[in-house]
Amino acid sequence: MGYPVGHSLRYNLFWQEHFTEQLFAGEILPRWLFNYLDDLGAPIFYFYAPLPFYVNAFLSILFRGLLDDIGLLSLGHTAILFLSGISIYSLFRLFHGRYWSTFFAIAYMFIPYHYIDLEVRSAWGETMAYIWLPLILKGILTAESDKAYLIRVALPYTALILSHLPSALLAIPALIIFQLGTRKDSHWARNLFQLFLAGCLAVALSAFYLVPALSLLDLLPVNAWVLGQGSGYEVENWLLGRPGGIPVFGHSVYLALSLISMIALLLILFYFFSKNSIRQKLSISLISILSASGINLIVYWFFITNLSRPIWQYIEILNTVQFPYRLGVVIDFCCILIFGLLVPVLWNVLVNSLIKNQLLHLFLLRLFPVMLLFGAIAAVVWVYFPPSISSFEQIEPRNALEYRPKWMIESKYYLGDYTKVDLNDPLSAFKIHQEGISSWISVTDSLPDIGINRKMDGVEKLRVEKDTRIWHLEVFLTSPAIVTVKTLYFPHWLLEDQRTKEVVTLYPDPESGLLQFYLPEGQGQFELTRKLLREEKFGMVISGMALALFILLYYTHNNTSYQRGNYPTLGIRILK
Numbered sequence: 001m002g003y004p005v006g007h008s009l010r011y012n013l014f015w016q017e018h019f020t021e022q023l024f025a026g027e028i029l030p031r032w033l034f035n036y037l038d039d040l041g042a043p044i045f046y047f048y049a050p051l052p053f054y055v056n057a058f059l060s061i062l063f064r065g066l067l068d069d070i071g072l073l074s075l076g077h078t079a080i081l082f083l084s085g086i087s088i089y090s091l092f093r094l095f096h097g098r099y100w101s102t103f104f105a106i107a108y109m110f111i112p113y114h115y116i117d118l119e120v121r122s123a124w125g126e127t128m129a130y131i132w133l134p135l136i137l138k139g140i141l142t143a144e145s146d147k148a149y150l151i152r153v154a155l156p157y158t159a160l161i162l163s164h165l166p167s168a169l170l171a172i173p174a175l176i177i178f179q180l181g182t183r184k185d186s187h188w189a190r191n192l193f194q195l196f197l198a199g200c201l202a203v204a205l206s207a208f209y210l211v212p213a214l215s216l217l218d219l220l221p222v223n224a225w226v227l228g229q230g231s232g233y234e235v236e237n238w239l240l241g242r243p244g245g246i247p248v249f250g251h252s253v254y255l256a257l258s259l260i261s262m263i264a265l266l267l268i269l270f271y272f273f274s275k276n277s278i279r280q281k282l283s284i285s286l287i288s289i290l291s292a293s294g295i296n297l298i299v300y301w302f303f304i305t306n307l308s309r310p311i312w313q314y315i316e317i318l319n320t321v322q323f324p325y326r327l328g329v330v331i332d333f334c335c336i337l338i339f340g341l342l343v344p345v346l347w348n349v350l351v352n353s354l355i356k357n358q359l360l361h362l363f364l365l366r367l368f369p370v371m372l373l374f375g376a377i378a379a380v381v382w383v384y385f386p387p388s389i390s391s392f393e394q395i396e397p398r399n400a401l402e403y404r405p406k407w408m409i410e411s412k413y414y415l416g417d418y419t420k421v422d423l424n425d426p427l428s429a430f431k432i433h434q435e436g437i438s439s440w441i442s443v444t445d446s447l448p449d450i451g452i453n454r455k456m457d458g459v460e461k462l463r464v465e466k467d468t469r470i471w472h473l474e475v476f477l478t479s480p481a482i483v484t485v486k487t488l489y490f491p492h493w494l495l496e497d498q499r500t501k502e503v504v505t506l507y508p509d510p511e512s513g514l515l516q517f518y519l520p521e522g523q524g525q526f527e528l529t530r531k532l533l534r535e536e537k538f539g540m541v542i543s544g545m546a547l548a549l550f551i552l553l554y555y556t557h558n559n560t561s562y563q564r565g566n567y568p569t570l571g572i573r574i575l576k
Contacts, residue, residue, distance in 0.1 A: 006122025015044055016076070017069055019053045020060050025468060029208070032492065032530055034469050040444070040488050040514075044403050047213050047220065051162040052124045055079060077118060077127065084130040085109045091134040092340050094141065095286065104340040111336055112256035113328030125164035126329060132160040133171065133333045140178055140195075141289075147557030150198050151550070157202035162209060166321035167329050172199075174296045174330045181292030182285070204546030211539030217320075219490070221409040236313065238324050241306035253325040254304065261297050261331060264338040268294045271342050281345045290341050293334040300327045300334075405488050408513035409436075413443045444486070444512055452481040461523075471528035477521050485515040485528065494531040497524050 014036060022030035031045045045053075056076035067075060089105035096104075108114070114130055117123045139152030157175075161168040179195045180188055203210060236242065238250050246254075268290065271282075282290070302308055304324050312318050408414065414436040450464040450473065461476040464485070471485065473495075487493075489508035493515055496503055504526065509516040515528075532540075 006118075006120055008122040008124065012122055012124050013069055013073055015048070016053055016056050016073055019045065019050070020057045022469070023054075023057050027469070031212070031536070032490065037488075038445075039466075040486070041490075042403055042488065043216075043219070043405065043490055043492075046216055047403055049125050049162050049164055050209065051159060052076070052080065052128045055128075077122075077124065080124070080128050080131065081109055081118060084114070084127075087131045087134040088336065091138045094138065095341065096344065100340070100344050104336060104343075107339065108332075108336045111332045112260050113253065113325075113332045116253060116256060116328075123164075126167055126326065128163040129160055129167035129171075129329050130332070132156040132163065133174075133330070136160070136171075136175065137178055137182075137337075140175075141182060141285075145557060146194065147553050149194055150201055150553055151557065153195070153198040154201040154205065154550070157199065158205040161202060161206040165210075165213065166326050169317065170321060170327055171330055173299055174334065177296050177299065178289075178292050181295070182288045184285075201546060201550065204542050205550060207539040207542035207546065208536070209539065211542065212533065212535040215535045216533075219406055221404060221406045235319055235322060235324055236309055239306045239309060239312070240304055242309070250323075250325060253328065257325070257328050257331050260335045261301065264335040265294060265297060267338055267342045267346075271346075281349070282341065286341055290338060293337045293341075296334045297331060297338075300331050303327055405490050405508075405513060407489050407508035408440065411440065411509070411511060411513040413440045413512050440512070444514070447484070447486050447512070447514075449486045450483065452477075452483050454481060469530065473526040473528065475519060475526065476523040477519060480518065480520050482516060482518055484509050484512070487515050489513060489515045492530050492533050493528060495526055495528050497526055499524060 015033065018033040018036050019030050022034065029045065029050060031043065032041055033044050034041050036042045036044065056072060059075050059079060060072050063072065063075065085105040085108060088108040089101050092101040092104050095101075108130070114127070117127045117130075135156035136153055139149065139156065143149035143152050157168065160171065175195060176192070179191050183191045183194075238246050240246065240254060271290070303311070304327060312324070449466075450462055452462060456462065457478060459476070460478055461474060462483070463474045465472045465474075471487075475483075489506070493506050494503065495506055495517060504517050504519070506515060506517045508514070
């Protein structure tokens, strides 16, 4: 089974491997990948959303022994793509029958930025964001009580946070517009407060991940992304209309997004300026969804242009999303809503008014759109067929700075003096980064698993034994020494004397950024393990309380199930 060599492939593959390994070993949320980077470790899932990797871990249970790591990664991405189709299908079933719902579910799976995410960027978490937006909107449209609203909106938004945090942030303006534009209640303040409460519940449910991810960001190197590619990782350099232009990859993304957005907006204009006989075919509820989608397109394209530069610069949290083209997730969603509401109406009007032959009428009404869609999909796949990954084993993940503890970049072994580098010159920044990382790797590769800052005499002992996620240290020193363990420092490490139960103070080695500590003379046995940080504990407590509240809401709200026929204002009225 093949898999496209996308931008994030090397991360997805290795992270998946180590995440699944630790999960099966009994660690519910493997925040620190112990064996990653040749056992140096890295705090990947303190910061990176974990939900896509749980999906792959579940698939590895079902297909263990049948597929290799590449096959499992490909299957996981396929499953996420398929789930996005099911998600939008469930939303369109509020408006259509099975035929048109299936048609637009397939279109949603291969809409431009979605396809770029999958085939070019290998952006696993961002691809998963496509699953949750339709479910959030479905909750907004169908919740018949405040309790039902909290449940139906908060749960998929929680999943969105746990799938891709930048998408969860960037989706907020769209959700506000959908909430104000589509809720039957005309009290805008109440509607906003309702959405705010659902958002708060979602944030609380995901706090076990969200609190450490946001509060520990200062433990990562501030300039990691900028060092890797120069100014290419700064949001403002991807804005349309900026002096000097945008990077080449941005042109490709924006071209794909602009084409589909222009078609969607033209459809809206055509509908609103058409004859009354066409405009009457949509209910007021569907016109509100259509209008909200069009407004979202305009708003989100404003955020992509250079006119929005002050917003990106002065709202600091927006800089964490790195690339404005991530707005493509919401743009794709709004476009598919516009197509899904207008195309069936316009297509049926066209066929009903122009075609009188019954067989031809049936063909054009039912079969031709499907053939057209599958033809377009086949053409895209033919052009962008996933390349071979037979040489992937040669890809080295250790030259990536992302999600490394900051002490590695600040160490003396990382020789690059990046404070003197012109970060607006990507080549200079990349060169200094490569020199620094190569220097650091060459020195640390030669280090033993454990060592001290002087030559040991003949009777001294310093031995380490690794047992899954625990390091057992046996020490005998005739004089005090500074001990270095070959693993990256992070404040979650705990070193305990097994005889006295005293905790040894740990700190980063200024030479390498590895774990270091001071030991007096004498002998002892120590265990090095990972402790829960205060931020982790706090997040888990908040999530536990939110989960209890969510369960209470679920079992006390009105359990009247939604039936498609109960909301006639959501249906499309087709004039025969």
